[in-house]
Amino acid sequence: MILSDILKKIDISLNSNLRVSGLNTLLDASENEISFLENKKYIKDLSKTKAGAVLVKKEFEKNVPENTIAIVCEEPYLTLARLSKFFAPKVIETQGNDCIIGENTNIMSNVYLGKDSKIGKNCTIMSGSFIGDNVSIGDNTTIYSNVSVYRDCTIGSDCIIHAGTVIGSDGFGFAHTKTGKYIKIYQNGNVTVGNDVEIGANCSIDRAAFNSTIIGNGVRIDNLVHIAHNCVLKDGCILTGQVGLSGSTTLNEFVIMGGQSATAGHLEIAPFTTIAARGGVTKSITEPKKQWAGFPLFEHRQWLKLQSRIAKLLK
Amino acid sequence: MILSDILKKIDISLNSNLRVSGLNTLLDASENEISFLENKKYIKDLSKTKAGAVLVKKEFEKNVPENTIAIVCEEPYLTLARLSKFFAPKVIETQGNDCIIGENTNIMSNVYLGKDSKIGKNCTIMSGSFIGDNVSIGDNTTIYSNVSVYRDCTIGSDCIIHAGTVIGSDGFGFAHTKTGKYIKIYQNGNVTVGNDVEIGANCSIDRAAFNSTIIGNGVRIDNLVHIAHNCVLKDGCILTGQVGLSGSTTLNEFVIMGGQSATAGHLEIAPFTTIAARGGVTKSITEPKKQWAGFPLFEHRQWLKLQSRIAKLLK
Amino acid sequence: MILSDILKKIDISLNSNLRVSGLNTLLDASENEISFLENKKYIKDLSKTKAGAVLVKKEFEKNVPENTIAIVCEEPYLTLARLSKFFAPKVIETQGNDCIIGENTNIMSNVYLGKDSKIGKNCTIMSGSFIGDNVSIGDNTTIYSNVSVYRDCTIGSDCIIHAGTVIGSDGFGFAHTKTGKYIKIYQNGNVTVGNDVEIGANCSIDRAAFNSTIIGNGVRIDNLVHIAHNCVLKDGCILTGQVGLSGSTTLNEFVIMGGQSATAGHLEIAPFTTIAARGGVTKSITEPKKQWAGFPLFEHRQWLKLQSRIAKLLK
Incomplete structure (x- = not known):
């Protein structure tokens, strides 16, 4: 243009x-x-x-x-x-090449395969899943039933995506007009999922506004986890059930987040950090290998000490 | 009867x-x-x-x-x-008219269209979606894959509903017998979604027990949000990821709720209120345009002050 | 072997x-x-x-x-x-008997029925649902659209499973190698759901690593609830919206958990316990019929008292 x-x-x-x-x-x-x-x-x-x-x-x-x-x-x-x-690309392409399917890959009934997409060898794509246009999936990957992979996303090899998970839905982006109308920022990026990644059931991983939301190699994600647009999860991160990441947040290698923990957006967490269950991260964490808890967030030992001090208020 | x-x-x-x-x-x-x-x-x-x-x-x-x-x-x-x-109406109607589909609307493969339903012009309904009986959808609305819209619900024009979202599931209602059995209160109401609404992936919006759960015009809802039966969201409300609203709660115009925040049921929140991430609202908020945080809830500035006081307990 | x-x-x-x-x-x-x-x-x-x-x-x-x-x-x-x-059994069986379907059961279009499965009388299985191999479903059970029931799971009679829910996805289990690779523990157990159970929309209930994740009779589960592998919910438990249970936790009879409340793993909660909204249970609760709140958890009355003491820090 x-x-x-x-x-x-x-x-x-x-x-x-x-x-x-x-x-x-x-x-x-x-x-x-x-x-x-x-x-x-x-x-x-x-x-x-x-x-x-x-x-x-x-x-x-x-x-x-x-x-x-x-x-x-x-x-x-x-x-x-x-x-x-x-x-913004078309919501659905009507022209283009049929999906290329590798050897020994099982596409079950009622699967939608978009145009110009490509699925590797030894994969299983279960019934009811939707693989959008221009999607690329590696080898030996299993996608359970009723998964939705939006257009332009890529998933590596040796991955398991559990049922109901959505990869590549639009990030939550819009601008406000003075009269209170919200104007959508079309999310023209994508999601890239590395190799050897397992993602639980009914998760949502949003596509980037620009560029990519990135899920690194070896990442493990539990059920009902929400990952907003433009997040980056480096290799080996672990997110347990119901974790929520706000937009443009980077988790460095091997960050572990406990159940229902969350982060604000536009921050970065150092490698090997552990966030305990329910922890709420609102600022970047720069020192690696530490354990944190609470909301507001404290070092885990400090948080435990603080809770015991708070409990004393009852006396 | x-x-x-x-x-x-x-x-x-x-x-x-x-x-x-x-x-x-x-x-x-x-x-x-x-x-x-x-x-x-x-x-x-x-x-x-x-x-x-x-x-x-x-x-x-x-x-x-x-x-x-x-x-x-x-x-x-x-x-x-x-x-x-x-x-209670039938779970599935077997009789009735075929769904009326507007000009230039794309119903993809493996979509179920219920009886007596009606979809407007220039819509896209993606594969795997379920549009129940007596559903009405306006013009220019996009429904991504594997969305379920239960019977009797209505969705306006210019809406986007992301994959895996469920609109119109039964509200969580039952009465207890003296012997510990739960008797279902059939949820005979519906959900009505206004115009220019965007709803993220894997949300659940329950139908009303009586009357309607109402999502107003221009509302923006992020992923994995839970809206219980008989809630009312007036125009321009914004709910970010993993928010939960209990039953019969009303959000007035332009209420903003941060990630993982929640409300108890049967309460009302004044227009232009902001609830910070993780905020828990247990009473009605009557004064408009204020910012709140925490659980229990405080005015945001007070909450920040309180957290700094609490942190001092460590000394 | x-x-x-x-x-x-x-x-x-x-x-x-x-x-x-x-x-x-x-x-x-x-x-x-x-x-x-x-x-x-x-x-x-x-x-x-x-x-x-x-x-x-x-x-x-x-x-x-x-x-x-x-x-x-x-x-x-x-x-x-x-x-x-x-x-680990096969992800999908290609051989075996066709699913046995009871009298007066309505299997709608685009439903996948696995091998050696069995569905009772007067059931409705709505479009887009996936019933895996060797699944057993009782009589009078309604399964809404886009539900996924993984292989080997059993669901009783008189149940209602709302749209998008996933039953039997893999528990979140893996062992760490010294070089930071995660080795999957194949989840070779299943989920058993009792009779007269209602489960909301977009929930995830993981299959057991060994043996069964058990949902007892009469249980009521709201939307977006996460139940990890090997949990046991005894009869009459109630879990409201967005509750999260970590692995191997047992809820005894008639435990009630409020919205967004959660438990750690490997613990047990006494019968007739109530956990208020957002409560976080990290240790077993042995005394029945008590009410708890907060995170850390306190008896509900104590928690209220503590909050009022904390609020005084503002003065």
């Missing part, structure tokens, strides 16, 4: 024949992508961006790097939302 | 040829409906009821209004439960 | 022609089963075991009873995990 043409659709007039292929964050955008600056705290990222164009408020126009086109608008995030629709 | 006849089925003898069409609460019941008084605190409602008949204990017979028939019984709520079965 | 043969597959050489049929705990194992001792605290169980063979560390070889074969290894739990694969 040509930048002028797409901006015209949302009533912004700007003369540029730059070819644009999508939206992205300041740091990840390429010269053919549009990015945005809404929140002042990312202004350092603006100076580093390689984006072809950036949506900015008038006051930050001067901070846009030389090779990047400034698209000045009052509400960059809202404008981004309006643009996102034009980069 | 004739009142005498239906009461005979549960061994209550009362001579009345009143035609009755269903059950309802004291305040909502019409002259052709049966209501009940179990809990003394609703006795004011009894005096205002327009119900054709009311199940009451002997001691409250005198409080039943003149035009309402008193059905005296020892356990009104249990009796209601026993009666509810006779008003 | 012959013990020598199966051990050879994991490079343990031991000369024995004992016929073995599966794995089990020390106390439940029969003379044709293999058990294990990893954790010293179960050493009393070792002395009572009737297992045909037991995986033990060198230091406990002397504690193995006379009629039981000691299989000495460095990491018994990890060795158990490696063995478990060989006792």
Whole structure:
């Protein structure tokens, strides 16, 4: 798409024949992508961006790097939302190649296989599962019944996905208008699941707004776990039942999260961290190999001590 | 049905040829409906009821209004439960008209379409979804794979329902007998979802016991959210991941609930209220535009202050 | 299978022609089963075991009873995990008898029925549901759309299972290698659901590692509830929305758990106990008929008192 043409659709007039292929964050955008600056705290990222164009408020126009086109608008995030629709792929493809199915793979009855998808060898895809368009699944992977894998997602080899789990549903993203309407930010990224991953029943793992929500190799996820858009789980992480991760949170290698524990968004947890059941993480954890508990979060030993102090209030 | 006849089925003898069409609460019941008084605190409602008949204990017979028939019984709520079965529609209709499907609507393979249902224009209903009997869906609505919409529910236009979500499952209602058996209160209401609503993956929204569970226009619901029977979400509410609402709770316009937050039942939350992640609401919130946190719930600023005081106990 | 043969597959050489049929705990194992001792605290169980063979560390070889074969290894739990694969039944049976369907039972379109399964009279199995191999369902049971019942599970009569629920998914079990790889413990048990049970939408009830996860008669389970492997819910238990039970926990008769409450694993809760919403149970509760709340857990009245004391810290 040509930048002028797409901006015209949302009533912004700007003369540029730059070819644009999508939206992205300041740091990840390429010269053919549009990015945005809404929140002042990312202004350092603006100076580093390689984006072809950036949506900015008038006051930050001067901070846009030389090779990047400034698209000045009052509400960059809202404008981004309006643009996102034009980069969204079709909900369902009607054209394309039939799914390629590897040797010895068992596709059971009532499975939907999307266009241009590919399933490896020795897999089982059980009845009622939905494999969207342009999905890739490795070898020896078992997908139980009534699983939904949205378009463009990838799942590695030697994985087990239990029944009812949803991979690639839209992240929870929208911009607010001044009149209280919510404008959807189309979630044009995907989910990538590594090798040797087991995911329990009735989980939901949202696709990224841009780029990928990433589930690393060897990860183990229990039932009813919620993973929001753009999270990254590095290799060997363990999430037990009913854990919830907010958007853009990174769990480094071998992080363990106990039942019903949760994190806020846009934070990072150091390798080999353990969060006890019900723990609520609201800030990044930088020191590896520690154990944490509670909400607010304390080091586990401190939390136990604190609970005994609190209990003394009864006396 | 004739009142005498239906009461005979549960061994209550009362001579009345009143035609009755269903059950309802004291305040909502019409002259052709049966209501009940179990809990003394609703006795004011009894005096205002327009119900054709009311199940009451002997001691409250005198409080039943003149035009309402008193059905005296020892356990009104249990009796209601026993009666509810006779008003329950069929689990599946075998007769009726085929679903009406609007122009340019894509019904994918392996979708079940119930009798007397109606789907508007430009919709997509993906594989594995179940659209029950007498369901109505507006225009431009996308229903992803493996969604279940139970009978009698309605969904508006411009909605997106993500995979695995269940709309219209039975509310959690039953009466206890003295011997420890639970008698189901058939959930004869429905769910109505407004226009421009997005609901995430693997949510459950229960149908009402009587009348409707209501999701207003413009509402945004994230993944794995539980909404119990007879809740009302007014326009523009936002529920993030893993929120749980107990029965008969009303969220007024633009209430925002953070991840894993929850409410008790039978309460009301004022417009523009924000409940932080993990907040637990146990009483109605009457003042609008405030921010709350914690369980027990405090104003957000107070909660932060309280946490810092609590942390000092460690010293 | 012959013990020598199966051990050879994991490079343990031991000369024995004992016929073995599966794995089990020390106390439940029969003379044709293999058990294990990893954790010293179960050493009393070792002395009572009737297992045909037991995986033990060198230091406990002397504690193995006379009629039981000691299989000495460095990491018994990890060795158990490696063995478990060989006792796992097929993911899908391709041979066997067609499902037996009782009189007046309605199997709707797009239902998968496994081999050697059996469904009673007057049942309804709605579209999109998956009934695995060797499943047994009683009479008058209704299974809503998109439910998954994994192989070998049993469901009683007069039950209602709401849409999207998963019964019999694998428990969350694996052993760690020294290099950080997780070895799956194949979950070779099942789930048994009693009579007159209602289970809400999008729940997950995991199958047992050995033996059965048991849901007793008359149990009521709300939506989005997670029940881990080897839990036992005795008759009349009530679990409200989003409750989570960790593995091997027993709820005795008529235990009630409020919304989002949870338990740790390997504990037991006395009959007629009530856990308030959000309560977190980390130890067994031995005295019946008490009410508890909070996390950490207190008697409900004490918890209320404690909260009022805590609130005073604000002054």
